[in-house]
């Protein structure tokens with residue numbers, strides 16, 4: 001029997017949190033600098049871009065979860081659901097990575113870049129989160145705004161025939177409950193919806209830490225299946 005795809009939430013691609021103070025400006029400036037580097041390095045190689053950037057995107061959730069977990073242990077207090085949310089974000093980003101390695105294969109140079117960037121980014125983001133969790137979440141919110149734009153451009157590449165619309169990998173069909181005949185286009189749509197969700201969650205956390213009301217509703221997350229044991233073990 002053919003499996004039917006779960007509905008894919010619509011994404012508002014125009015959401016942008018205008019910076020309100022110097023920390024927000026720093027977060028946005030840092031994000032735009034990294035965007036320029038990524039555009040220069042990858043140009044329109046969206047599959048390769050996704051692989052390298054998803055190895056970075058999966059770091060902040062785990063750092064935030066770790067630091068909040070330790071804080072709650074020290075203060076013996078509740079976490080308001082932050083730790084689980086951040087761990088789910090990290091796992092979700094890792095599934096983006098596991099999906100895109102089925103579609104594009106990283107070059108040796110890209111693997112070396114991933115190694116170097118992970119060392120630097122993990123340590124730097126950990127330090128930043130300790131100093132200003134609010135700025136850290138704002139940076140992630142801006143990263144995710146850029147991710148939504150990048151995946152929208154990837155969709156354009158597919159729709160205009162410059163990237164082949166290959167069948168969706170099995171891991172993606174399982175994780176996002178996609179139909180048996182789902183394609184790369186469907187995968188990019190659900191990944192983009194995930195990124196929009198992360199965008200709003202992280203801007204919301206930054207606002208909460210700043211004592212400000214949230215500016216937008218949180219974009220819905222596409223339904224995810226539990227990971228299969230074999231996939232959980234993949235490094």
Ligand SMILES: [Fe+2]
Nearest residue numbers: 054057093096
């Ligand atoms: Fe991602």
Ligand SMILES: [Fe+2]
Nearest residue numbers: 057144195198
């Ligand atoms: Fe994301």
